Amino acid sequence: MESNVLRSLIDVESFDPGYLFIAVIGLSVLVIILIVLYVLNLLKVKKLSGRLDRFCMGSDAESLEEEIGKIIEDNQYLKSTTEQHKGNIKTLYKRMAMACQKTALVKYDALDQMGGQLSFVIVMLDEKDNGFILNSVHTSATNYIYSKEVRSGECDVELGIEEETALEKAKSVKIPK
Numbered sequence: 001m002e003s004n005v006l007r008s009l010i011d012v013e014s015f016d017p018g019y020l021f022i023a024v025i026g027l028s029v030l031v032i033i034l035i036v037l038y039v040l041n042l043l044k045v046k047k048l049s050g051r052l053d054r055f056c057m058g059s060d061a062e063s064l065e066e067e068i069g070k071i072i073e074d075n076q077y078l079k080s081t082t083e084q085h086k087g088n089i090k091t092l093y094k095r096m097a098m099a100c101q102k103t104a105l106v107k108y109d110a111l112d113q114m115g116g117q118l119s120f121v122i123v124m125l126d127e128k129d130n131g132f133i134l135n136s137v138h139t140s141a142t143n144y145i146y147s148k149e150v151r152s153g154e155c156d157v158e159l160g161i162e163e164e165t166a167l168e169k170a171k172s173v174k175i176p177k
Helices: 002-010 017-055 061-097 161-171
Strands: 102-108 119-125 131-138 143-150
Touching: 102 161, 119 161, 131 161
Parallel strands: none
Antiparallel strands: 102 119, 119 131, 131 143
């Protein structure tokens, strides 16, 4: 009785062998595709294995872990020192703005008959044209030095021709940004 049920389900007499042939070809194509995929995966695994071997060459897993830890520590140290350097550079720029960066020297003969241009004016200014003027007047008997304060490129005291010339020279100095 069971064989009758099985025969009625399969229906061997009306079975077309063409379907069997199509099924075999389909399965063959599927097997070929799977073999190609398997070979491609083997090649990828071999390539990754080679890269891993080169990466781990000369060291075991523990020493490799230590090396990675050292690299991380070094990176953190570099980051912290970089931040310190940035702060130091900002401080240096602030200090440098107040340092004398623009200078000028004008030599002249205080007394026309002396000769030799032994008198001089020195102007020293910072980035914002604040600073001072030193005027050294040389005579045959003595030497006098006068100082004058400069604020924003201007002086409250009247300037002589040489002092004005030196101040303009100093103010015209270009400071690279």
